[in-house]
Amino acid sequence: MANKIPRVAVREQDPKVRATNFEEVCYGYNVEEAQLEATRCLDCKNPRCVAACPVGIQIPRFIERLREGDTKGAAEVIGQDSSLPSICGRVCPQESQCEGSCILGIKGEPVAIGKLERFVGDWQLENGRPAVEIVKNGHKVAIVGSGPAGLACASDLAKMGYEVTIFEALHEAGGVLVYGIPEFRLPKERVVKAEIESVKALGVKIETDVVVGRTITVDELLDEEGYDAVFVGSGAGLPRFMGIEGENLNGVLSANEFLTRANLMHAYDAEYDTPIYVGRKVVVVGGGNVAMDAVRTAKRLGAEAAIVYRRSEKELPARVEEVHHAKEEGIEFKMLTNPTAVLGDEKGWVRAINCVQMVLGEPDESGRRSPVEVVGSDFEMECDVVVMALGTSPNPLIASTTDALETTRRGCIVADEWGQTSRKGVFAGGDTVTGAATVILAMGAGRKAATAIDKYIREER
Numbered sequence: 001m002a003n004k005i006p007r008v009a010v011r012e013q014d015p016k017v018r019a020t021n022f023e024e025v026c027y028g029y030n031v032e033e034a035q036l037e038a039t040r041c042l043d044c045k046n047p048r049c050v051a052a053c054p055v056g057i058q059i060p061r062f063i064e065r066l067r068e069g070d071t072k073g074a075a076e077v078i079g080q081d082s083s084l085p086s087i088c089g090r091v092c093p094q095e096s097q098c099e100g101s102c103i104l105g106i107k108g109e110p111v112a113i114g115k116l117e118r119f120v121g122d123w124q125l126e127n128g129r130p131a132v133e134i135v136k137n138g139h140k141v142a143i144v145g146s147g148p149a150g151l152a153c154a155s156d157l158a159k160m161g162y163e164v165t166i167f168e169a170l171h172e173a174g175g176v177l178v179y180g181i182p183e184f185r186l187p188k189e190r191v192v193k194a195e196i197e198s199v200k201a202l203g204v205k206i207e208t209d210v211v212v213g214r215t216i217t218v219d220e221l222l223d224e225e226g227y228d229a230v231f232v233g234s235g236a237g238l239p240r241f242m243g244i245e246g247e248n249l250n251g252v253l254s255a256n257e258f259l260t261r262a263n264l265m266h267a268y269d270a271e272y273d274t275p276i277y278v279g280r281k282v283v284v285v286g287g288g289n290v291a292m293d294a295v296r297t298a299k300r301l302g303a304e305a306a307i308v309y310r311r312s313e314k315e316l317p318a319r320v321e322e323v324h325h326a327k328e329e330g331i332e333f334k335m336l337t338n339p340t341a342v343l344g345d346e347k348g349w350v351r352a353i354n355c356v357q358m359v360l361g362e363p364d365e366s367g368r369r370s371p372v373e374v375v376g377s378d379f380e381m382e383c384d385v386v387v388m389a390l391g392t393s394p395n396p397l398i399a400s401t402t403d404a405l406e407t408t409r410r411g412c413i414v415a416d417e418w419g420q421t422s423r424k425g426v427f428a429g430g431d432t433v434t435g436a437a438t439v440i441l442a443m444g445a446g447r448k449a450a451t452a453i454d455k456y457i458r459e460e461r
Helices: 031-039 059-067 073-078 084-091 113-127 148-159 188-200 219-222 255-263 288-301 320-328 439-460
Strands: 142-146 163-167 203-206 228-232 253-254 282-283 304-309 332-334 338-342 350-361 371-372 377-382 386-387 427-428
Touching: 031 059, 031 113, 031 338, 059 073, 059 084, 059 113, 073 113, 084 113, 084 188, 142 148, 142 320, 148 163, 148 228, 148 439, 188 203, 188 371, 219 228, 219 386, 228 439, 253 255, 255 288, 255 386, 282 288, 288 304, 288 320, 304 338, 320 332, 427 439
Parallel strands: 142 163, 142 228, 163 203, 228 427, 253 386, 282 304, 282 386, 304 332
Antiparallel strands: 338 350, 350 371, 350 377
16 A cells, blocks of 8 residues: 555745845745655665666665654664765655655656655754764774765764764865755755764864865875875866856856855855856756756845756756756756857956757767757846856866876776775875765775775774
């Protein structure tokens, strides 16, 4: 009978209202809704959802606890594998991972695993995490970067007994969680900072305003500061541009800069003297989650906002939920459209973006059909600001100041599946290895590296 029960819808802000504020879009489940949704789980003998989770959460087990009304027990199950459940429940692409593998999704709607994880995580933030008994082992590990990879690695190592210090370049911990993902998707004070405090409660130290590669190098951490190993989880914060005419005009900026100023520097808050100029119309170039975050932020800052993407809607890499929310909020989508130049006025400010129409041709190396320009289809889109959301690469600073650390031509650190790099004692994971990806994949890499670091220190060092 469980699979006959319809998926419990999550309550949300009205689109017209939320498009004018930065409060969270989704309200999440209450106790009754969470328990009802939990009854839909079939408790499969061979749960495909667990195999599809990058951090290996025992999903049927925590859902069973919820079904029984034991939220604390559900939190304990999740806590064995994830240190950031409130965050992951909000931003993970569940539709392509755990929920995408749920057997109920074959003929209907999968269990709302993400919403249930969020419910448990939020309950835990209000009621406290279960105490963890830690026996110190006398070894020190340094973590570079306080984003999801670094936090996950630090959490697991701390539980193993290591003295862990995270070095963060910015003035606030959290990495992409604080500078990249908007408040309306991921509340900073109530969720991000609270979950970071839970990691610190394990004994993890976080030092901010430390630029590894300038303030101190990886070699110095290993050779002079007494750390037994270093994990590099510094993410991918170096923006890419198209290389088209006019990209140096006033009013053209990367999504990284746009979102960092909005999120970390509170540009949306009138109490902060750090505003962003958006003018009347903003065009965001790109189709990923970062593009959706940027265009929805621009809308909330008072501009007419549009997405320009060179493929069709079917090929949009952004989460379906984010695209749906953007459309509800009045975002314009210009599909099969590619910019060829940014046009400026006599004062050097953006006045429009020149575009061409595209059609889909043969599949490219990734399997997606390659867009082909339609000759003579040029047209202009009036705008005041252009935001380039075309992906990011790792900052080359760390690798360039560390001996024998191999990188790819795109600046990614080369590491094996467990995070071991070409430099003995240095491990890496997350976006700094793969290029820009997802929070949960970075966390999975951080956890695997923690296991490898523990093995290295105990057996090989």
